[in-house]
Amino acid sequence: MKPIVHRLVAVLLALGLCVYSLQASAAEKSFAETKVVLQISDNDPFKQTLVLNVANNLIKHYGPDQVDIEIVAFGPGLRLLFAENVNTDRIQSLVDNGVRFAACNNTVNGMSKILGEEPVLNQNAVRVSAGVVRIMDLEKQGYQLIKP
Amino acid sequence: MKIKFKQAVLTAASAAMLGAIASPAQAANWLMLQGTEPADAAKRAHVWGFIQAQWQKDTSDACKFAPCTDQYIPPKLIGPNLTSQEAFNVNRARIGVRGTGLPLDSKVNYFLLLEMGNNAITEGTGAFAKATDASITLNHIPNARVRLGLFKYPGAEEGLQAIHVFDYVNFSEVTNQLLLERVPNTDGAENENLYPPGQGGLLGDEQNGFNNGVSAFRDVGIQVFDAFKVSNWEHSYAVMYGNGNGLNLSDNDDEKDLYLYWSSERVYGGKGPFRQGLKLFAWMQDGKRSLDRTNDGVFNPEKYDRERSGLGVKYLKNAWRFTAEYMQGEGMIFVGPDKPSFDQNGTAGPAVGDGATGEASGWYLEGGWRIPNSKWELDLRYDVYNRLEGDALESEWLTTTLGANYFFNKKTRFTFNYALRDVDSIKQRDAGVAPLTPNPNNNMQTIEDRISLQVTHIF
Numbered sequence: 316m317k318p319i320v321h322r323l324v325a326v327l328l329a330l331g332l333c334v335y336s337l338q339a340s341a342a343e344k345s346f347a348e349t350k351v352v353l354q355i356s357d358n359d360p361f362k363q364t365l366v367l368n369v370a371n372n373l374i375k376h377y378g379p380d381q382v383d384i385e386i387v388a389f390g391p392g393l394r395l396l397f398a399e400n401v402n403t404d405r406i407q408s409l410v411d412n413g414v415r416f417a418a419c420n421n422t423v424n425g426m427s428k429i430l431g432e433e434p435v436l437n438q439n440a441v442r443v444s445a446g447v448v449r450i451m452d453l454e455k456q457g458y459q460l461i462k463p
Numbered sequence: 464m465k466i467k468f469k470q471a472v473l474t475a476a477s478a479a480m481l482g483a484i485a486s487p488a489q490a491a492n493w494l495m496l497q498g499t500e501p502a503d504a505a506k507r508a509h510v511w512g513f514i515q516a517q518w519q520k521d522t523s524d525a526c527k528f529a530p531c532t533d534q535y536i537p538p539k540l541i542g543p544n545l546t547s548q549e550a551f552n553v554n555r556a557r558i559g560v561r562g563t564g565l566p567l568d569s570k571v572n573y574f575l576l577l578e579m580g581n582n583a584i585t586e587g588t589g590a591f592a593k594a595t596d597a598s599i600t601l602n603h604i605p606n607a608r609v610r611l612g613l614f615k616y617p618g619a620e621e622g623l624q625a626i627h628v629f630d631y632v633n634f635s636e637v638t639n640q641l642l643l644e645r646v647p648n649t650d651g652a653e654n655e656n657l658y659p660p661g662q663g664g665l666l667g668d669e670q671n672g673f674n675n676g677v678s679a680f681r682d683v684g685i686q687v688f689d690a691f692k693v694s695n696w697e698h699s700y701a702v703m704y705g706n707g708n709g710l711n712l713s714d715n716d717d718e719k720d721l722y723l724y725w726s727s728e729r730v731y732g733g734k735g736p737f738r739q740g741l742k743l744f745a746w747m748q749d750g751k752r753s754l755d756r757t758n759d760g761v762f763n764p765e766k767y768d769r770e771r772s773g774l775g776v777k778y779l780k781n782a783w784r785f786t787a788e789y790m791q792g793e794g795m796i797f798v799g800p801d802k803p804s805f806d807q808n809g810t811a812g813p814a815v816g817d818g819a820t821g822e823a824s825g826w827y828l829e830g831g832w833r834i835p836n837s838k839w840e841l842d843l844r845y846d847v848y849n850r851l852e853g854d855a856l857e858s859e860w861l862t863t864t865l866g867a868n869y870f871f872n873k874k875t876r877f878t879f880n881y882a883l884r885d886v887d888s889i890k891q892r893d894a895g896v897a898p899l900t901p902n903p904n905n906n907m908q909t910i911e912d913r914i915s916l917q918v919t920h921i922f
Contacts, residue, residue, distance in 0.1 A: 358506075358507075358566055359506070360501065360504040360505060360506060363504050364504075391566070394503045394504065394566065394567070395503070395504075397502075397503040397569075399502045399503060399569065400502055400503040400504060401501035401502045401503065401504045402504065426567055429565075429567055430567055430568060434567070
């Protein structure tokens, strides 16, 4: 029984840390007038390029300090945040410009069952309990949802 | 000399392989483009293909002297059918699918491509389509990806590169004759007679003595390969072990071919087949072939060595492209298209014109210039092929190809080529050597220019 409780506490602590991490990052940009949440949930590799292009274009247009961007990946779109994804360098470049990346934990669990092991995620990906819930929360905070 | 050259290629490749300590490369070269998929960004099944429709006209004259008066040899006719000097043709019509069967696992990818055009791959096979590629790549071992099945073996640039982005209609003569392997017959049928049935006959006769398609620079086997980035350079290696039996899906003997390849490229930018860079490369192939030379209707072959090696450089930056490659071979020298055979002297014995044990070498220089702010590209290629070096039937093939490409869009282009050809059996031409009968120059010196028009559409 005890090990289960320990694991549960560890998971809750980890999720709590993730939420704190995302909120802390968002707070750094709390004065940005434009807030955007980008959704990637598609299996099409072209959509991966597209969502990164959109984020990059928003930064170019508004400037990195004037736009707050979070990319939420869930479903088949989570492949974007796999550690070995071919776009890793682009993701790092966007992170360096303040873009945040959220990974749906429900999707991670589902993919783990298919793969037989948990997929290794990009070190910049912050896990959230559910990608859709994360998007809804951000919308309540004034973020505009864009689904490229 | 040839052994020293091969040793030098092997030494350079081995030293470079041992010296490469670097991280895996993300950008692709031909090995990577054809054998891998972008990590975690590939489709389950990406359907693609291309069509090439062409018209070619050969301006060669018929032989003017006995015993070949008014006859046409294969290089004067339009392939693969060799039945006319002017023809429309759908040279290539390929459709394929590639990707990762399980998109969540980028450690495994596949590549399948079928040929339905009329060319030396399909001609005479009677099949609706012929598989040119059917491979699986396992990316589990760091720095040692494993590719299995049917695919392009690592080798010369013209053979290894994707044909739908090739800048010319036809291969250089040295690539066509020395590397594009004609697989010997395995049913006892003649493939080395001086004049096989119909060969050397009147225009319209069957000219091809082989009953297999060409190898199309492919083999069935296993390849270990990868690419590594070191600063702005990308180093690639490949080691392949295969049947040495071309597109045939199984082997015809116990002999296997070994292929080694190394390239080092200073990458300037871009990606895919048009990535800009300066690439140095070297390669070699070593194997044996079973060749039946008795022409008695019974398949009783003997083993002959087949060795090929080469090195080259390719430069591509902004509007300019430049390629140079030298290659050589020993054994199984195809002595067609003068005659579709490995032995030009046929039943007279191997003393003269022995392609099965002969030697050959050649090289080409080519360049291209994309005219700025236009849809045009101008191309120029000069290639030299010395066939059966040191033999009384040694021949020299000099070809200058003037070319132009017009790009309707990124996927569709029109290609124009004008090939000026000068062919001689040089020892028969030069004084002091007793002429053979028939003198091959009666045929060769009337090989003239060829015009080619082709439209390529990729989908």
